[in-house]
Amino acid sequence: MEEIRLIEVKEEIHADNKAKADALRKRLMANKTFLLNLMSSPGAGKTTVILRTIEALRNDLHMSVIEADIDSMVDAEKIAKTGITAVQLRTGGFCHLDASMVERGLEGLDLGSLDLVIIENVGNLVCPAEFDTGAIRNAMILSVPEGDDKPLKYPLMFTVCDVLLINKIDYLQLSDFDVRAVRERVMRLNPGIKIFEVSSKTGQGIGDWAQWLKKEVDEFRSG
């Protein structure tokens, strides 16, 4: 009978991705390019929020967008219409982006000439929360029609984000979404998080969000 031996492994399963993400952040710092990872459910308004953000900041910052989609070009085409470069990443069925996929997306961009790159991650509140993309800040959108119970259902996502946009705030009167409850639930999971109430349709709150983002980019670039 063969003898069973124990081998110590002691490795983080995501160690490879984490190392790639850290290397990417170093490269971003050298180039003074701020990378924002934007996550949400499908239909929460990532693309329209990005379009609004471009509109608000295009005179101040040189921007590009990386669009991740399982298998379509629809969102990248919408961004490209604004004249901003959009790189489409087809994830081929993958439910999230990791650091090497983001690296591939950045290959098509001239980092040295860019102040801000926004990643539109795959629409999903589960998987993207687990993979470091190499971004400087993580942002997420929760839209009013999705309901105020999302922080209870997907707590991990709310703990990894630096900023939360509560979008479609113009729907508030048609729903029983409780903004105060969401704020409380999110702050308990992640006391340092910044929260903005916005409507990508009417533009409400977009100015405050864009101002916050601009400040983050400026601080990063001068730091």
Place this chain on the structure above:
Amino acid sequence: MHELPVTESILNIVLRHAPAGSVNRIVRIFLEVGELSELEDEWIQRYFDYLSKGTIAEKAELVIHRIPITFQCDACANVFEITRDALQDMHCSECGGTECKLVSGKGYYIKNMEVI
């Protein structure tokens, strides 16, 4: 949902730690997975069975130990455990404070493995 890439990483790591020649077969792999992770144990095993075919890790059993969610209170520095369901009403078990930071409950770790 993202069990596949996670499982691929597990396989790559254990194979790296079990050089051919000194190990005939990997029998059992001990993993630690945070309670906050959404991974389904059953699916990790199924993907692993599929990916490991033809390697020395074929038929290895994955033993998954869940790491509890713990927070540390900002006010009194107490570290306390909390279940997923109790997150909505989270407060420090000592002083009742609600400003707390996540300490553990995220991430995946391969502890060790049994080989023959």
